[in-house]
Amino acid sequence: MIFSFQLLFEAILFGILLGCFYAAVSIGLSVAFGLLDVPHVAHPAVLILGAYCTYLLGSYGWDPIVAGLALMPLFFLFGIALYRFYYETFEKRGTDAGVRGLAFFFGIAFIIEVGLILAFGVDQRLVEAEYIGKSLSFGEMRIPLRMLLAFAIALVLTAALTLYLSKTFTGRAIKAVAQDEAALRLMGADPVRIKQWAFGIATGVTALTGALLIIIGPVEPMLDRVYIGRTFCVVVLAGLGSMTGTLAAGLILGISESIVLMHFGASWAPAVAFGLLLVVLGIRPQGLFGR
Amino acid sequence: MTGIKRRGVLVAGVLALAIGAFASPALAQQPIKIGHSMALTGALGGGGKAALIALQLWVEDVNAKGGLLGRKVELVTYDDQSNPATTPGIYTKLLDVDKVDLLIAPYATVPTAPLMPLVKQRGLLLMGNYSFQVNSRVQHDMWFNNAPWNVAASWSDNFFKAGKKFNAKTVAFLVADQEFAQNLARGAKSIAATQGLKTVYEQNYPPTTVDFSSMIRAIRSAKPDIVYVMSYPNDSVAIVRSVNEIGVGPSVKLIGGGMVGLQFAPVMESLGSMLNGWVNYHTYVPEKSMEFPGVKNFLARYAKKAVEAKVDPLGYYLPPYNYAIGQMLEQAVTATKSLDHKVLAKYIRENEMKTIVGGIRYGKDGEWADARVVMVQFRGVVDKNVEQFRQPGKQVIVEPAAYKTGDVLPFDKARK
Numbered sequence: 011m012i013f014s015f016q017l018l019f020e021a022i023l024f025g026i027l028l029g030c031f032y033a034a035v036s037i038g039l040s041v042a043f044g045l046l047d048v049p050h051v052a053h054p055a056v057l058i059l060g061a062y063c064t065y066l067l068g069s070y071g072w073d074p075i076v077a078g079l080a081l082m083p084l085f086f087l088f089g090i091a092l093y094r095f096y097y098e099t100f101e102k103r104g105t106d107a108g109v110r111g112l113a114f115f116f117g118i119a120f121i122i123e124v125g126l127i128l129a130f131g132v133d134q135r136l137v138e139a140e141y142i143g144k145s146l147s148f149g150e151m152r153i154p155l156r157m158l159l160a161f162a163i164a165l166v167l168t169a170a171l172t173l174y175l176s177k178t179f180t181g182r183a184i185k186a187v188a189q190d191e192a193a194l195r196l197m198g199a200d201p202v203r204i205k206q207w208a209f210g211i212a213t214g215v216t217a218l219t220g221a222l223l224i225i226i227g228p229v230e231p232m233l234d235r236v237y238i239g240r241t242f243c244v245v246v247l248a249g250l251g252s253m254t255g256t257l258a259a260g261l262i263l264g265i266s267e268s269i270v271l272m273h274f275g276a277s278w279a280p281a282v283a284f285g286l287l288l289v290v291l292g293i294r295p296q297g298l299f300g301r
Numbered sequence: 302m303t304g305i306k307r308r309g310v311l312v313a314g315v316l317a318l319a320i321g322a323f324a325s326p327a328l329a330q331q332p333i334k335i336g337h338s339m340a341l342t343g344a345l346g347g348g349g350k351a352a353l354i355a356l357q358l359w360v361e362d363v364n365a366k367g368g369l370l371g372r373k374v375e376l377v378t379y380d381d382q383s384n385p386a387t388t389p390g391i392y393t394k395l396l397d398v399d400k401v402d403l404l405i406a407p408y409a410t411v412p413t414a415p416l417m418p419l420v421k422q423r424g425l426l427l428m429g430n431y432s433f434q435v436n437s438r439v440q441h442d443m444w445f446n447n448a449p450w451n452v453a454a455s456w457s458d459n460f461f462k463a464g465k466k467f468n469a470k471t472v473a474f475l476v477a478d479q480e481f482a483q484n485l486a487r488g489a490k491s492i493a494a495t496q497g498l499k500t501v502y503e504q505n506y507p508p509t510t511v512d513f514s515s516m517i518r519a520i521r522s523a524k525p526d527i528v529y530v531m532s533y534p535n536d537s538v539a540i541v542r543s544v545n546e547i548g549v550g551p552s553v554k555l556i557g558g559g560m561v562g563l564q565f566a567p568v569m570e571s572l573g574s575m576l577n578g579w580v581n582y583h584t585y586v587p588e589k590s591m592e593f594p595g596v597k598n599f600l601a602r603y604a605k606k607a608v609e610a611k612v613d614p615l616g617y618y619l620p621p622y623n624y625a626i627g628q629m630l631e632q633a634v635t636a637t638k639s640l641d642h643k644v645l646a647k648y649i650r651e652n653e654m655k656t657i658v659g660g661i662r663y664g665k666d667g668e669w670a671d672a673r674v675v676m677v678q679f680r681g682v683v684d685k686n687v688e689q690f691r692q693p694g695k696q697v698i699v700e701p702a703a704y705k706t707g708d709v710l711p712f713d714k715a716r717k
Contacts, residue, residue, distance in 0.1 A: 017522055024514045031511070131611035132346030134534050134562070136571035138685065143575050145546040154514060154546040227511065228538045228568070232343065236509050272515040276506035277478050 020151060021272040022265055027157035029264020030164035031226060033257040034219045035237060036244035037167050041212035043242070044251035045188040046205050048096070049112045054234035054241055055119035056213060060085065060220015061135075061229040062126055068137040068224075075139075075159070078221025082214040089213025092118070093206045119234060126231035134228035142225060156225050163222055167215060168257045174211075175253065184208040188251055239284075247287050249300025258298060262286065332375035333368070333640065335360075335630070336401030337430075338391040340408050343383025347534075347565065348619050349408045351603075351612045352430065353378065355620035356405070358602060359627030369634045377401055385412045392416055396423070402640050405626055406430045408619070410481055417441060426642035426649075428626045429667070431619060433481060436667050443646035444667035445629070447622045449584050451664060453488025455672035456582060459700035460529065460558040461492045463580060463676050463709040467554040469526035473502035475516060475540070476531040485559050486531045493529070501525050510536065513543040521550040528553055534562030538572065545575045554711045557581040563679075564618040566687050573684035578715035580678045585617045585658060586696040590704040591675075595657040599624055615690055625656035676700040678709055 035057055042050040060081060067077035100111050141155040175181040183204045186194045191201045223229060244263060248255030266286055267279040290298060337356075340349030356376060363374050377399050381387045388407050395401045404425060406413045410432040417439040420427045429435070429446030434453065436444045450456055464472075472493050476486040483505070493500065502523035504516055517540070520528060528549060532540055537560040549556060557580040562568045564583055569576065585591055587600075603616045632654060633645045654661040664670040677696040682689065689695055697707035 014522070017519065020518050021515055024512070024518070027514075028512050127342055127346070132342060132350065133565065133567045133612065134347070134538065135567065136538065138571060138573075143542050143545045152547050154543070156542075156546075157512065157514065227542075228535050228571070230344075230347075230535070233535075240509075268515050271506070271510075272519050276504055276510060276516065280507055280509060 016150070017272060018269070021268045023151075023153070024157070024272075025265030025268030026261060027153070027161050027264070028268055029261035030257070031157065031160035031222065031260070032240060032244050032263050033260025034160055034164040034167060034222055036241040036248075036260060037164075037171065037253065037256050038212040038216035038219065039241050040245045040248065040251065040253060040256040041171070041184075041215070042209055044245050044248070044256075045184060046208055046212075047188070047250075048093070048101075048115075048205075048209065050115055050212075051112060051238065052115040052118040052122065053212075053216065054237040055122040056085070056216045057220045057223055057237060057241075058126065058229055058231065058234045059122050060217040061224035061233075062130060062220075062231075063217070064221040064224050065130075065135045065137055065229070073139055074137045074221045074225050075218075078218040081217035081221070085217035086210040086214035089210040089216075090206050092213065093209035097202055097206070123231050123234065130231070132231060134230050135224070136228045137224050139225065159225060160222055163218065164257060164260065167218070168253050171211075171215070172253045180204070180207060184211075185251075243284060243287050247290055247297055249294075249297025252297070252299035255297065255299025262298075330372060332373040333370070333403070333634075334375050334377050334399060334401040335403045335405060336377040336392070336395035336399055337405035338379045338381035338388055338395075338407045338412070340383040340412065341380040345383040345409050345412075347612060348431075349383070350610055351607065351616050352408050352619045352623040354603060354606045354610060354612065355599075355616070355623035356627060358599065358606070359624050359631075363627065363631055369631060370638060370640070381407050381412050383409070383412065385415050388412045389415050389419060392419060396425075403630060403642075403645075404428070406432060410435055417444070420444070424642065426646045428630065430626065431622065434484065440666070442650075442665075442667070443642060445646075445649050445663055446668050447626050447629075447661075449622070449658070449669050449673040451666070451668035451670075451672045453484055454492055455488075456485050456674055457489035457529065457558055458492050459674060459676040460489070460555070460580065460582070461496055461498075461527075463700045464498075464527045464555045465496070466709055467526060467711065469498060469554060471501045471523075471525045471552075472498040472527045472529060473520050473523055473525035474500065474504065474529050474531075475502075475520065476505050476529075477533055477536060478505040478507050479533070482531040482533070482559070486529075489529050489531070489558065493527075498527065506536070508533065508536070511539070513539050514547055517543040517547040517549060520553075521548060524550060524552040526552060526554050528556040529558040530556065531559040532561065534565065534568060537562035538568055541572050541575050541579065549712070551713060553713075555580055555709070556712050566613045566615040566690065569615075569682075569690055570685065570687040573686070574682050576679040576682050578679065578710070578712040580676055580699060580709060582674050583617070583677045583696065584674065585621050586675065586677050586698065587617070587691055588677075588693050588696070588698050588704070588706045590698060590706055591659075593657055593659045596621055599657050614687060621658050625654075625658045625661070628656045629654045629661070673701070673704070675704050676709075678707070678715060680707075680710070680715055 039053040042048050064074050064077045145152040145154045187201045187204045194201050244259045248259035263283050270282045271279045339353050379391045405428045408430045413432040414435045421441040426443045431448045560581050563581045607614045633648045637644045637648050662670045675698045698704045699709035
């Protein structure tokens with residue numbers, strides 16, 4: 011084992027950047043699962059879909075971030091349609107909607123996987139951009155630009171969603187539907203439309219974070235399986251529905267992984283991260299920022 | 302029996318004889334079925350699809366020449382989804398339901414391993430398809446692997462031979478935490494120990510690792526002369542990018558070794574100039590020393606089909622060796638005029654196989670008697686150009702001496 015304070019400092023720094031990436035890819039799920047209580051296990055598959063759409067636009071010369079932003083409205087509409095279909099066929103019909111919904115979203119994930127295989131093949135796909143493969147130097151220390159981008163996107167998304175959910179009428183309605191759907195209905199609002207809108211936002215955000223995913227590394231159609239555990243871990247650790255909590259949970263996961271990886275052995279990193287989740291849930295079952 | 306009935310029986314008898322007379326040649330004309338599973342989806346799907354194109358090309362070629370023993374050849378293929386749990390069932394079906402005449406193993410080690418007891422028990426010839434050491438314990442004498450390696454050390458000894466040029470004293474290991482990678486790394490570590498290299502950094506990483514910045518930073522801090530990496534495609538890309546971003550430091554003269562993925566066109570094209578200086582294993586590159594008869598023609602035909610199938614357009618890694626499987630079966634069946642597995646296995650064991658990847662002789666364990674894993678160094682690679690890899694000089698063979706097309710350069714020098 012190599013130890014120096016310089017290395018420890020860099021491990022924390024890399025952990026912060028990695029944590030922001032984890033938070034960014036989890037934030038859509040934080041809305042869909044955390045706020046709306048929809049068992050959206052297809053979230054990582056939608057993320058990969060976003061990455062592939064970015065790749066497709068990239069092949070026409072689009073910058074990945076511009077592509078991600080351009081895809082957001084399309085994914086927003088896709089999210090609305092997906093929720094409506096889920097609501098009409100599953101949620102509306104009974105008390106076991108959770109279990110059947112899980113099957114529904116697993117089905118969606120498989121359809122996306124197979125669709126991507128048919129459309130793009132099974133090879134890894136990457137994008138190219140000026141900021142990929144380059145870094146900022148501070149003396150001995152070098153920080154990858156693509157990770158700085160993850161940092162910036164996570165901060166912007168967290169701030170934007172937090173402000174939207176607390177300062178706008180629709181945002182507050184989304185929070186209200188998460189807390190008490192019946193009360194919202196008594197106030198004259200339609201909880202289904204609110205949830206549909208929120209699910210659209212969650213899916214729209216995932217287009218941009220999908221672009222981030224393919225900037226960070228190559229993607230292949232079944233990569234969603236790698237992210238399913240991590241994204242749910244971040245959302246549950248955060249406390250369901252908290253955007254700032256999602257950022258904090260991502261940071262905790264990223265920093266702990268990075269320190270363990272640099273100083274103790276990479277094989278321990280996932281075990282430590284999920285061990286941390288168990289400890290936190292043991293002490294605070296509602297998660298770090300849950301109420 | 303009345304006259305009418307007698308006539309009826311007679312007509313029926315004549316008809317039966319006539320059908321029999323026509324049916325016998327028809328039966329003889331039934332195709333020779335070659336059964337196998339292939340990873341067409343899942344983690345190994347990219348390689349599997351490319352490999353299947355090569356086998357299909359061989360079937361086209363052999364049938365154009367009239368088939369084998371006067372019968373057409375037919376490939377019976379199932380998708381094993383890169384999942385080892387599926388292969389025993391698939392091969393049982395191939396043998397008992399499809400009644401195939403010959404077998405080819407699935408692509409890669411893990412899906413092949415569960416089949417070895419089955420083929421040994423039934424005394425069947427199995428042509429291996431890029432697996433590693435699956436026969437080391439089973440010791441089946443009718444197993445022949447198409448891959449140009451044998452023992453674990455054969456993957457990495459040329460890498461460390463290249464390292465000798467730099468008078469290296471220290472080494473760092475970065476290895477995926479999976480059985481195959483760990484087996485190969487064990488071979489690499491034993492060679493490093495034999496050469497008296499001191500290990501200054503050793504890291505096994507889980508396959509779900511997203512970012513390698515911390516590990517590359519730790520390697521730079523350890524100041525090794527050589528960095529041996531054993532990684533899978535996604536990790537290989539992330540590691541190359543991280544090294545480009547973080548840097549491994551001026552001490553490192555040689556880096557690479559056993560990185561899976563740097564042989565595949567989409568990865569090579571995307572990484573572009575970031576690849577310069579890396580030294581990595583390969584099985585075929587378009588260098589002068591590897592211009593085996595027929596390989597250029599095969600690759601040209603493969604490239605056309607690969608574009609349609611959306612797979613690796615270069616196809617240097619797996620496809621020529623899959624075509625070679627077909628050629629070996631063709632040579633053995635033609636020479637022995639038999640489909641008897643024992644007869645064919647005896648022939649393959651005792652004779653040199655002539656293929657588009659050169660002559661192959663097998664050792665007792667069914668692996669290549671003389672391994673031929675070449676170490677190539679990426680040089681002068683530019684961005685966004687897959688066609689450049691069809692030219693010699695971009696992947697210079699630095700070891701072994703028999704195939705060498707250039708001397709290995711220090712990592713930082715080769716990047717300039």
